[in-house]
Amino acid sequence: MSGYDLVIIGAGPAGLSCGYEAIRQGQQPLILEQDSVVGGIARTVRFGDYYFDLGGHRFFTKQPEVEQIWHTILGSELLRRPRLSRIYYNNRLIGYPLRPLDCLAKLGVLQSLLVIGSYIRARLRPVAEAEDLAQWMTNRFGRRLYQMFFQAYTEKVWGMPAQQISSDWAAQRVKSLSVAEVLKNALGLAGGRHRSLIGQFEYPRLGVGMMWRRMADLIGDGGGRIAFQHQVGQIHHQDGQVMAVTAHTPQGRREYRASHFVSSMPLRELILSLEPAAPAAVRRAAKALRYRNMITVMLIVNEPDIFPDNWIYIQSPHVQVGRIQNYKNWSPDMVPDAAKTSLGLEYYCWEDGDSWHMPQEELIALGQQECAELELINPDQVVAGTVARVPKAYPVYDRGYAQRVGTIREYLSSLPNLQVIGRNGMHRYNNMDHSMMTGLLAARNICGEDHNLWQVNVGEDYLETADK
Numbered sequence: 202m203s204g205y206d207l208v209i210i211g212a213g214p215a216g217l218s219c220g221y222e223a224i225r226q227g228q229q230p231l232i233l234e235q236d237s238v239v240g241g242i243a244r245t246v247r248f249g250d251y252y253f254d255l256g257g258h259r260f261f262t263k264q265p266e267v268e269q270i271w272h273t274i275l276g277s278e279l280l281r282r283p284r285l286s287r288i289y290y291n292n293r294l295i296g297y298p299l300r301p302l303d304c305l306a307k308l309g310v311l312q313s314l315l316v317i318g319s320y321i322r323a324r325l326r327p328v329a330e331a332e333d334l335a336q337w338m339t340n341r342f343g344r345r346l347y348q349m350f351f352q353a354y355t356e357k358v359w360g361m362p363a364q365q366i367s368s369d370w371a372a373q374r375v376k377s378l379s380v381a382e383v384l385k386n387a388l389g390l391a392g393g394r395h396r397s398l399i400g401q402f403e404y405p406r407l408g409v410g411m412m413w414r415r416m417a418d419l420i421g422d423g424g425g426r427i428a429f430q431h432q433v434g435q436i437h438h439q440d441g442q443v444m445a446v447t448a449h450t451p452q453g454r455r456e457y458r459a460s461h462f463v464s465s466m467p468l469r470e471l472i473l474s475l476e477p478a479a480p481a482a483v484r485r486a487a488k489a490l491r492y493r494n495m496i497t498v499m500l501i502v503n504e505p506d507i508f509p510d511n512w513i514y515i516q517s518p519h520v521q522v523g524r525i526q527n528y529k530n531w532s533p534d535m536v537p538d539a540a541k542t543s544l545g546l547e548y549y550c551w552e553d554g555d556s557w558h559m560p561q562e563e564l565i566a567l568g569q570q571e572c573a574e575l576e577l578i579n580p581d582q583v584v585a586g587t588v589a590r591v592p593k594a595y596p597v598y599d600r601g602y603a604q605r606v607g608t609i610r611e612y613l614s615s616l617p618n619l620q621v622i623g624r625n626g627m628h629r630y631n632n633m634d635h636s637m638m639t640g641l642l643a644a645r646n647i648c649g650e651d652h653n654l655w656q657v658n659v660g661e662d663y664l665e666t667a668d669k
């Protein structure tokens with residue numbers, strides 16, 4: 202048993218940012234990480250001399266502080282990259298933002314007119330209280346545009362009809378892109394480009410994982426410690442204080458005492474790990490939280506230029522793949538042989554679903570076959586492949602999730618020396634920047650500041666179309 206000022210659970214972007222800030226504040230944190238590497242779902246995997254992100258991670262933020270940390274840590278290794286992403290719809294690749302001639306050429310005059318008509322109809326007669334994703338998107342884009350550009354991909358990600366997905370997700374992601382802007386873009390009338398349509402983004406030379414490896418080194422240099430293969434299984438509390446956590450390690454169980462605890466482990470598991478157990482209603486709420494898993498199939502193809510996009514959304518219900526990354530377009534240094542291309546195919550599934558357990562060879566064959574079906578590659582040109590499984594890639598925003606999180610949050614306020622941060626840690630659809638921000642603020646709270654972490658990523662005018 203050891204005693205620390207601060208124990209942090211998880212060495213993803215949120216946990217590492219908390220450790221980094223704790224060191225800047227003069228503390229020496231201990232980070233317990235179940236995996237053998239840092240970065241969580243924002244890690245970069247190495248396959249031979251090829252690098253791939255589990256899903257490409259753009260560095261974009263409206264938080265100046267986070268941006269400064271990225272630049273300080275990565276310096277000239279943070280590249281500015283051109284952005285191109287298109288939507289695969291009906292055997293065609295349609296550029297986004299929409300361009301009138303491109304749309305006319307690919308959708309045809311009739312379809313384009315129907316899109317505009319359906320948009321006008323939605324604007325004239327919107328659903329008053331749009332509670333689910335389908336209604337919310339239809340209100341903003343019109344039914345046709347929603348069905349063409351969002352429905353199939355979104356339903357693949359979430360594994361359920363859009364009518365069962367809370368509109369909170371879209372509201373968090375699509376905030377201020379009005380259809381007027383979309384149409385202005387489509388008709389070529391837009392003056393300035395919307396934030397979500399920006400044509401560039403920042404990205405580390407060897408993938409997002411570079412950021413987390415460097416941050417981990419800085420934490421070590423500053424006197425902090427990261428203990429790998431330490432899976433926190435029990436959280437012991439008494440009289441309104443968390444006293445210790447027990448981690449399962451290859452050497453057996455280890456208990457760590459501390460004055461403060463910060464957790465980025467999934468909220469469901471956190472609640473179910475409490476000893477003594479949380480009240481029945483809180484446990485029920487935790488057990489009902491759901492997550493979507495993701496599988497990335499990486500294929501190395503013996504062709505230099507397959508498509509120029511960073512990624513493509515696959516709006517085709519006939520294949521299971523939801524999005525395809527082309528890593529050399531993120532950073533050429535991620536692919537050691539310019540004559541080859543590495544693709545990352547994203548598949549989404551439930552933790553008890555069949556595809557989650559599919560053998561690697563079958564997944565590679567599926568990826569190969571679907572890319573051929575989409576006429577992106579010649580399957581004979583695939584020279585190697587590998588698979589990365591990402592548990593709990595997406596905290597699910599189904600109907601009722603917000604109430605469950607509310608119940609849990611209220612209970613957690615009775616344990617003031619335990620703070621929850623990050624994406625699954627708060628069951629909140631946070632990108633890296635917001636995940637990092639919660640970690641930074643949690644460390645400052647320990648030093649006497651008073652930040653409400655639940656206010657991070659609330660009501661902020663954000664960047665995206667329904668990208669992630």
Ligand SMILES: Cc1cc2nc3c(=O)[nH]c(=O)nc-3n(C[C@H](O)[C@H](O)[C@H](O)COP(=O)(O)OP(=O)(O)OC[C@H]3O[C@@H](n4cnc5c(N)ncnc54)[C@H](O)[C@@H]3O)c2cc1C
Pocket residue numbers: 210211212213214215216233234235236239240241242243255256257258259260261431432433434465466467470495594595622623624625626631632633634636669
């Ligand atoms: C496909 C995809 C694409 C994305 N693209 C972008 C993008 O372009 N830009 C962007 O900004 N963000 C993007 N994100 C979001 C980004 O990945 C997350 O915001 C970020 O990784 C969350 O960081 P975190 O530390 O909260 O969680 P995680 O990354 O999940 O880290 C949590 C860590 O805790 C560890 N852990 C869990 N349980 C325990 C336990 N019991 N004991 C010990 N350790 C434990 C895990 O192993 C993990 O290392 C994307 C996400 C996905 C899935």
